[in-house]
Amino acid sequence: MPAHAPLPAVPDPDPEAVPAAALDPLARERAHLRASRTALRAMREEVQALDIKDVTANWVNAAVLQAQIDGRIAELADLSHTPLFFGRLDFLHTTQEGQRFYIGRRHVHDGSGDPMVVDWRAPVSQAFYRASRKDPLDVRLRRRFGYTGGELTAYEDEDLTVPTEGDAYASKLLQAEIERPRVGPMRDIVATIQPEQDEIVRSSLGGTVCVQGGPGTGKTAVGLHRVAYLLYAHRERLARTGTLVIGPNRSFLHYIEQVLPALGELDVKQATVNDLVARVEVRGVDEAAAAVVKGDARLARVLRTALRSHVTLPTEPVMVVRGSRRWRIPAYELEEIVQELLDRDIRYGAARDALPQRIAHAVLIRMEAAGEAPDDRVQDAVARNPAVKAAVKSIWPPVDPARLVLRLLSDVDFLAEHAEGVLTAEEQRTILWTKPARSVRSAKWSAADAVLIDEATDLVQRTPSLGHVVLDEAQDLSPMQYRAVGRRCTTGSATVLGDLAQGTTPWATGSWREALAHLGKSDAHVEELTAGFRVPREVIAYASRLLPHMSPGLAEVRSVRESPGSLDVRRVESPGSLDEAVVGACVEALAHEGSIALIAADGRVEALGAALSAVGLAFLAPGEETTVDSRLTLVPASLAKGLEYDYVVLDDPATIVASEPDERTGLRRLYVTLTRAVSGLTVLYEDELPTQLG
Incomplete structure (x- = not known):
């Protein structure tokens, strides 16, 4: 059998009943898998058996240690559906002469401490991802394993000592793992990481x-x-x-x-x-123009200026009374202290905390000049003196970040004063609330407002x-x-x-x-x-027709996966029958293995959901995907980004584009929805496709 062809599953002999030399390669690998699982179970049982009653000084230490032990036990869980190792490296010479390492998701060692599976993140595992015939990194043979339901069913060898023209090598197991149907949440790609990704x-x-x-x-x-x-x-x-x-x-x-x-x-x-x-609490929604201005980095300057405007330079001295003595700090000296804190540009809250200590230090200098010997306790006491506290409250008052933002968005004059030279008059009008709120609690804050409050909070405290x-x-x-x-x-x-x-x-x-x-x-x-590696070449090439119209100059993705028949663009000829055709396409897609998504403009989701329900097709919303209830997810176009499905049915691209505030954003939204499929994409439309698709 060729070295690169996956071996078929064979009966698994008992390794104890058959000499190791008599076992075929796949049976030996299965035996190593069983032994590794046994070793992992022993590692877990060893941690579970730990008795910490006599090694902790108090209940706090005991709780912390027990939490660490519980975490370690969870890390050592043997997930039966997850391969314990997915590759093997046989080294040539130098530092790893004759050594063999199994590469997996976590480290497993035997009773003697010798590794049976090496963590994919360990330095020695790096060669599994980066070794090539041009640069073998001292690797003689790289073996990949194929699994079905957690059972080892095949292997594939790559001899890195055999030169080939162009260093070409196509791993069928690697391709099969990339294309393996998915249902439910995203899987790791630890077995398929490519050199540039590594x-x-x-x-x-x-x-x-x-x-x-x-x-x-x-x-x-x-x-x-x-x-x-x-x-x-x-x-x-x-x-x-x-x-x-x-x-x-x-x-x-x-x-x-x-x-x-x-x-x-x-x-x-x-x-x-x-x-x-x-x-x-976010309860409001901004118009796009207001959200853009509120999201502009210039708002950080406006917030900083508005916050610092609360600082008032002192005009009166501070008189500190201690026993029979009075210590006077004149206004000009207080002004110097305040100005120094402002010039240091430290956070508002930190400067406010430092101010009473600075005033107290000025008092201590006078005490020492009078022959006293005050220490740090005296300075702390002076900093808490009522006269000092009153001066700090007057000079550097506390500021609530949410109230600061509330005033900026509600008070025309306050915003104009602190946004002068930063925001135009039109921009100021754009972000001002038409109905000012009376309090922080009653305000209908938007998501952009919450970000402004977070910025103001950081200006006060790191x-x-x-x-x-x-x-x-x-x-x-x-x-x-x-x-x-x-x-x-x-x-x-x-x-x-x-x-x-x-x-x-x-x-x-x-x-x-x-x-x-x-x-x-x-x-x-x-x-x-x-x-x-995920989207078929035919699908990504079709979607890339949009790039010159929305992101000129951006490099086009070149898919390594050619999948004839993965793209199907259909025009629905019968007027008013688009919903029916979309439901039919979903039924066709469900004949395939894996996850299915129906993606549509947000405004079309309700109607399509009703059409699916009318024919008895169960469906989920994004984030609800499981391996039991349904393989079909109805996805609003606005939530499609970042998600992947084996097969995608895309409803009316022109409606997706038209649903956005401008054409460029609409084309980008369409680009996202066109590129969610891993195995197949069916596009349905009734009138016309966007001209940018050709």
């Missing part, structure tokens, strides 16, 4: 990486696997500082939520930008920084939203993922360099993924 995954923690990638290039998976790698390489540091994945909406986060747990990482938090800035943040679908963020995310990683790093061609918000970024500057990561390294 370089990004293993990039250092210290640097921020921005990944520009078109549909199907795996940018989301790369970002998630980079988190898993960083947690492996820098676990202690990131355990202290924290890691966060930010997605565009809850449906998207639900779609990706199983990837990191499948890789053994259970403690990574997930959130949307709206979750990060949720300091007030936002805690995390060790690493992953920001997905980043092209849709406003400059102020970038600043909100950047505040969460000021002392850490970030992985920024997106596609400029898929920017569908009125404030979508047109340049990664500009976006990274707003994020506070101007020195980030920008990588571009142009090789597509």
Whole structure:
């Protein structure tokens, strides 16, 4: 049998009853899989048997240690449907002479501590992803394994010592894994990571990486696997500082939520930008023009100026009474102290906290000059003196961030005073509320308002920084939203993922360099993924017809997967029968294995849902996908970004374009919906297709 052909499943002999030499290769690999599962179970039982009663000093330490043990037990879970290893490396010579390593999702060792499975993130595993015939990295043979329902059914060998023209090698198992039907949440791609993806995954923690990638290039998976790698390489540091994945909406986060747990990482938090800035209840919606202005980075300058306007230079001295002595700090000296704090440009709250200590220090200097010997306790007491506290309240009053934003959006004169030279008069009118709210609680805050409040909060008190943040679908963020995310990683790093061609918000970024500057990561390294692995070549080529009209100059994705028949564009000839034709296409798609999506303009979803129900077709909404209830999801076009389905039925592209505020945004929305299919796309329309599709 050829070395590259997957072997058929064969009866699995008992390795104890048959000498190892007599076992065929597939049977030996199955025996190693069983032995590895036994070893993993032993590792888990060893942790479960730990008795911590005599090793903790108090209940707090006991609780912390027990939580760590519980986490370790969860990490060692043996998921029967998940292959324990997916590859093998046989090395030639040098440091790994004659050694063989099985590459898997987690480390497994036997009773002697020898590795039976090596974690895919370990340095030795890097060769599995990057070795080639041109640069074998000391690897003699790379073996890939095929599984069905968790059972090892095939293997495929690549001999890296045999030169071939052009270093060409097509792995059938690799292609089968990429094309394997999916139902439910996103899977990890740990068995199919490509060399260019692996370089990004293993990039250092210290640097921020921005990944520009078109549909199907795996940018989301790369970002998630980079988190898993960083947690492996820098676990202690990131355990202290924290890691966060930010997605565009809850449906998207639900779609990706199983990837990191499948890789053994259970403690990574997930959130949307709206979750990060949720300091007030969002009940209002901005017009597009108002949202664009509120999302402009210039609003940060307006907020800063408005906040600092609350500081009043002192005109009266401070008289501190201690016992029989009085200590007077004149107004000019107080003004010098206040001006110094303003010039240092530290946060409003930090400066306010420092002011009483500065005044107290001035008093202590006078005490020492009078022959007294005050210490730090005296200074703290003076800082709490009623006269000092009254002076601080008058000079540097406390400011509530939400009230500050409320006043800016409600008070014409206050906004004009602090936006002068920053916002035009028209822009000021655009963001002013037509019906000013009386209080923070009664205000109908919008999502953009919440971001402004978050900015103001950070101006008052520093936002805690995390060790690493992953920001997905980043092209849709406003400059102020970038600043909100950047505040969460000021002392850490970030992985920024997106596609400029898929920017569908009125404030979508047109340049990664500009976006990274707003994020506070101007020195980030920008990588571009142009090789597509998920979307068939025929489908991505069809969608790419839109690129010159919406994102000229952006590189077209070149899919490595050719799939004849994957694209079907149909015109519905009978007037008024589009709904019926769409339902029929869904029925056809359900004959295939895997997940099915019906994607339509938001305004068409209700009617199509009724049409599906009328014929008894059960369907789900994005984020509700399971492996039991239904394989069909009805997806509004506005929620399609970042999601993948085996087969997609796309309803009336022209309606999707027309549903957006302008043609360019509409074409980008259409581009997103056209590129959600992994195996097949059916496009149905009644009147005309957008002319940009040809």
